[in-house]
Amino acid sequence: MKNKVSRKTFQDRLDDMVRQLRQDISSGRYAAGSFLPSESALAEQFRLSNKSVRKGLEQLVEEGAIVKINRVGNRVAEHARQLKTVVTLGCASSIERDFELAKLLDDFQKLHPWIEVKTINYAAETSSGPHSFVKMARAYLEAGLIDVMTLNQNNLQEMFEQNAHDCLEPLEPPADVYPFVVSPVTFDGTTYMQPVSFSPVLLCYNRTHFRDAGLPEPDSSWSWKELRRVAESIAVPEERYGFYFYLLSENRWPIFLMQSEPGTGHKPDESTANGWLNGIRLVRDIISDRIMPGYLTESSDDVNQLFLQGTVSMILSSYFSMNEFKHTDIDYDISPLPVLNRSASLMVIIGLVVSRNAKNKEAAKLLVSYFASHRAQQLIRDLTTSLPVIKSIAEGAPSPEAPPLNRPPHEAMFRELFPSFRLHRDLNLSVADQLSLRSVLKRYWSGMNDEASLLEQIAVLNREK
Structure with a gap:
């Protein structure tokens, strides 16, 4: 009984046989017009019954890879190598x-x-x-x-x-x-x-701009207040801005709520909305500070291009987005996101x-x-x-034969961010409600609504859940 092979194991072995025969036909090991090994030989090789082998061979017949010739065997079809x-x-x-x-x-x-x-x-x-x-x-x-x-x-x-x-x-x-x-x-x-x-969202910055301005580079001690101060200092009128990000991206605006909300594990209510206000106000202040260009981006790709052009000194980015820089000579590095009320990075x-x-x-x-x-x-x-x-x-190094890429000096920094990782679902909102909330926030950040209207609209969203 201990040696009994399960039904799943039989199916796995059958799949292995079909896959191996298919690959051998495709590679030319079994040439067009030649015959496959006998059913009994295949049964012994793959530890299957003759009945199971026939079932697998029938699949290859249906695919047009082989032709079954009664009392002779299974011959590889003339155009089998072209069948994919x-x-x-x-x-x-x-x-x-x-x-x-x-x-x-x-x-x-x-x-x-x-x-x-x-x-x-x-x-x-x-x-x-x-x-x-x-x-x-x-x-x-x-x-x-x-x-x-x-x-x-x-x-x-x-x-x-x-x-x-x-x-x-x-x-x-x-x-x-x-x-x-x-x-x-x-x-x-x-x-x-x-x-x-996977990737957390993080701060990406132009090291040359910081050196030229005589400013220390960002680190894990930064607050958003510090970022705003440095963004204003590093900016050069009519040449570059200090900071930019694509605010309406589903992977950007939730960060400010995650860093300010009082906690997770409950449905959004009035107290949660009030807790979110710190992050919501921060975005409003960043916009009103004019440390970001008024350029209307269509996606995070536009932000990457502005960064590569040297038009902005700091952006919100990810390990995915940094692939835009891997074949360039831009001198850049990464740092954890600045902190508001608590450390949080969207993953x-x-x-x-x-x-x-x-x-x-x-x-x-x-x-x-x-x-x-x-x-x-x-x-x-x-x-x-x-x-x-x-x-x-x-966490290991690239292979010795890997091509040289422009990687940030602190590439391994992601390991330090594990405790701060958050997901969209940590907002305790459905994806549909996330989109509705974004529309409400967009009107507030555009100056179309005041805080009282904002809180009321969030309350309406909550009642409609």
């Missing part, structure tokens, strides 16, 4: 930058030549209206247009809030990763997203999900497993400034 399983990967356009996606997919292709990965880009921000991301994701997934999709943890949260997780295939729990990336992708004990990379996790309607779930899951592998994680470490989710790789 196609997996469609849907991703935000920034994923190419964040992961060096093309190079990773090339590496995946070498390992799995029988799988062809096609990519489809989608809009990443959820600024076009309530549940816009979920509507888009559901449309793609239910129509079978996407087999695998990149998401961040807030996208996944919204899919669960809107009961759209029925579009997603459960995955194996991630292994060897930082524990704090597991909980945000697990719901009711089931993992739905494979984490690939973003990017990962992959598999569609329940994936045309070939085995191939789709192979792609997801690849991104979670030590091989792919090391490539992300070597080729980008993004942080892998495997702890040993994230």
Whole structure:
């Protein structure tokens, strides 16, 4: 009884056999017109019954990879090497930058030549209206247009809030990763997203500007008051501003509430709104100080370009965004976010999900497993400034053969920020309510509403929950 092999183990071995034969046909090990080993030989090699082997071979027949000839054997089809399983990967356009996606997919292709990965880009921000991301994701997934999709943890949260997780295939729990990336992708004990990379939001600054101004560089002791003072000192009229960030980004404005709210674990109410006022007023003061340019950005990409041009000295950034600087000669570094009432840094996790309607779930899951592998994680470490989710790789040095990149001197600083990591869900607001709150705050920061109106509108949002 102890040696009894489970049903799951049989299925795993069957999958291994089909995958190996498919790869051997694709690589030319079994040439067109040649015959595969006999069913009994395959049964012995993969420790399967003859019945299970026949089941796997039938799958290859259906795919057109082999032709079954009664009483003779299974012959490799004439055009078998041209037959590929196609997996469609849907991703935000920034994923190419964040992961060096093309190079990773090339590496995946070498390992799995029988799988062809096609990519489809989608809009990443959820600024076009309530549940816009979920509507888009559901449309793609239910129509079978996407087999695998990149998401961040807030996208996944919204899919669960809107009961759209029925579009997603459960995955194996991630292994060897930082524990704090597991909980945000697990719901009711089931993992739905494979984490690939993460980043806190932090302060990024131009070291040359600080040296030229004779100012000490930012450090973990900074308050927002200190940032405002330095931003005013380092600015050069009609040449550069001291500080800038894309305020309306879903990964920026919540930081100011997280650093000022009295705590978490309860639903937003009047006391919470009053607690948020410190952060809300801080943003208003930063705007009124005119330490930021009045330039209207469309995304954080515009902020990165202003920073590269030397037009601003300090920005709010992430390890993802720093990929914009990796092939430049800008002298920059990073520091923890300044502190208001308490230390808090918003963390973003990017990962992959598999569609329940994936045309070939085995191939789709192979792609997801690849991104979670030590091989792919090391490539992300070597080729980008993004942080892998495997702890040993994230905290280790790039490989000796890795190309030289313009990395910040304090690249490893993220390890000091673990206690300050916060997620969007720590605001205790649904994603839809986050968007509604942002609209309310935008009117206040634009000078259209006073504080009394602001608090009343927040109270209305709370009553409508």
